Amino acid sequence: MLVVLAALVVAGCGVTRGEDNGLHRLRMMVPNSPGGGYDLTARTAVKIMEDNDITGRVQVFNVLGAGGTVAMARLMNEEGNDDLMMMMGLGVVGAVYTNGSSARVSDATALAKVVEEQEGILVPADSPFRTVNDFVEAWKANPASVTIGGGSSPGGPDHLFPMETARAVGIDARQVNYVAYDGGGDLLTALLGKKIAAGTSGLGEYVDQIESGTVRVLAVSGSERVAGIDAPTLTEAGVDLTFTNWRGVLAPPGISDETRDSMVKVLEELHDTPEWKEALVKNGWSDAFLTGAEFEQFLRDQDQRVSSTLSELGLA
Numbered sequence: 001m002l003v004v005l006a007a008l009v010v011a012g013c014g015v016t017r018g019e020d021n022g023l024h025r026l027r028m029m030v031p032n033s034p035g036g037g038y039d040l041t042a043r044t045a046v047k048i049m050e051d052n053d054i055t056g057r058v059q060v061f062n063v064l065g066a067g068g069t070v071a072m073a074r075l076m077n078e079e080g081n082d083d084l085m086m087m088m089g090l091g092v093v094g095a096v097y098t099n100g101s102s103a104r105v106s107d108a109t110a111l112a113k114v115v116e117e118q119e120g121i122l123v124p125a126d127s128p129f130r131t132v133n134d135f136v137e138a139w140k141a142n143p144a145s146v147t148i149g150g151g152s153s154p155g156g157p158d159h160l161f162p163m164e165t166a167r168a169v170g171i172d173a174r175q176v177n178y179v180a181y182d183g184g185g186d187l188l189t190a191l192l193g194k195k196i197a198a199g200t201s202g203l204g205e206y207v208d209q210i211e212s213g214t215v216r217v218l219a220v221s222g223s224e225r226v227a228g229i230d231a232p233t234l235t236e237a238g239v240d241l242t243f244t245n246w247r248g249v250l251a252p253p254g255i256s257d258e259t260r261d262s263m264v265k266v267l268e269e270l271h272d273t274p275e276w277k278e279a280l281v282k283n284g285w286s287d288a289f290l291t292g293a294e295f296e297q298f299l300r301d302q303d304q305r306v307s308s309t310l311s312e313l314g315l316a
Contacts, residue, residue: 025056025083028058028060028085029087031092032071032183033062035184037205041114041285046058067098068096068156075103075250085250093302095153095154105299105303108251109251113248113289115247118244119157124215143166149179151183154313155310163313165200168239168240187201188209203283219233219237221242223242248299
């Protein structure tokens, strides 16, 4: 099967865009619904890889359930399968803990961390919260009355961000009224349907809604403002917190070193394209490319970080 990946990696070996030639096609699994952050990142990456003949056709498919735990279990069960990648991130790390799964992202084959992304506090255009201070004042007055939605399960970025924000403004995180949705698409529906007062999510999923004014951003979570978004950082607003989400790519455990290296090469070639650099800017992503032993250690550190935080909240 190594010849399959080698052929997919190097266009000059005869596999060009859309050709099958009897070979297994590379697949990219997405652990949440269409329209979510993982889906957007995966489909953007795959289109660029195909358009630049870095790979042949890549099948992108969504596996929903339990905040990514179902997809993670499938990845681990495909041990040794050398045609599968999975887009994932902080949300999947947390989901496996809160859903009682024995799978750990650090037990899969680490390929590459690809992007970091700021979270935002989002409200519909006609929300009574005009500023992040309006939101915080109402939240502190009655935490249970301010329902916050996120596109990830407990332990994911959209959950961890409001919990850490609550602590930063003096709210007991256990009092936060958080509703989990399975991806950004479902979260947007809830936000616009007034089922929640605010949403916490990565900003790249809502570029069109933010530009059109359908959704407003009260604040962003990073250390600097996001270009093109008229919103302060939390620290500018007097909240002592910075927070970033991240996304990366895994393969099943048990693949050969040669196959792993071939997959990493695909992602390195993606990272070097002008189109990927344009996608980073368009979606508000920060370049955070990391491979090899450094990414493996990063995954182990993330396992520990999330486990510790969820234990404090009584969720793991």
